[in-house]
Amino acid sequence: MFREIASNEIFTILLVIALAIIAIAKLxxxxxxxxxIFVIGNSKYLKIYSKDQKFLDKFDALLFTNLIISASIFAYIIYQFQFQIKSISINTLFKFAIGIGAFILVKVLLERLIGSLFELDKILDQYIFQKISYKNYLGILLLPINAIMLYSFNLTLTLIYIMITILLIVNIIGLITSFKTHQSLIKQHFFYFILYLCALEIAPYVILYKVFII
Structure with missing residues (x-):
């Protein structure tokens, strides 16, 4: 069992590690x-690099690692605020990281499996690449958000809602971009699209929310 600590030292260390990972990705x-960096509002990145994507990509793997670290910090900050916890449990923080990482990976693998079953591998691979790219972008966006929440302001419910809203807007932009790219296919198979949207884009997050609240 990991010990509990009462300062933000562990968060500072994790933020520095996340910054180092991003620096390595850039190098x-x-x-x-x-x-x-300009993927929001610019489809150039998605068009160029979706063609050369690999199942195990070093660049995406580095940014995904940062996403796990940053998302875990963000979730733990909200957890601390919600339950008025002063000390920091490394054990709980580690569980957040494992849970977030497993959730995203299982979801991606399930989507790839569905793509193989319905022989939609190429289309779903492009769609998954787009979603992962936007999630990794959220990971970078979470770095300054976490720093603000930890060091700059007295944390309030309003500030938390503002930060969550910013993240949701970026995520929605990503989804809209992906849907626009495949809008002709969506129109042809609208029923299956709605089924997919409910089963793999909405339901998992509802379940995750319920688990977090419990």
């Missing part, structure tokens, strides 16, 4: 990173 592929 690994500087041109790709430059295109990635």
């Amino acid at each position: 690994t592929a500087p041109k790709r990173f430059e295109d990635f």
Whole structure:
């Protein structure tokens, strides 16, 4: 069992690690990173790099690691605020990281399985790449958000709602971009699209919310 600590030292260490991971990603592929930073409102990155995507991609893996770290910190900050917890349990923080990572990976693998079953591998691979790209972008966006919530302001419910709203807007932009890219296919199979949307885009987050509240 990990010990509990009463300061933000562990958060500072994790933020520095996350920054180092992003720096490594930039050094690994500087041109790709430059295109990635402008992925919101610009489909250039998605069009270029979706063609060369691999199942195990070093660049995406680094950004995904940052996403797990940053999302875990964000979730734990809200958890602390919700239950008025002063000390920091590394054990609980670790569980958040494992839970978030497992949730995203299982969801992606399930979507790939569905793509194989219905022979939609190419289309779903592009769609999944787009979603992962936007999630990784959220991971970078979470770094300054976490820093603000930890060090700059007295944390309030209003501030939490503002930060969550910003993240939701970015996520919705990502979904809309993905849907616009495949709108002709969606129109042809609208029923299956609604079924997919409810089963794999809405239901998992509702379940996750219920689990978190419990």
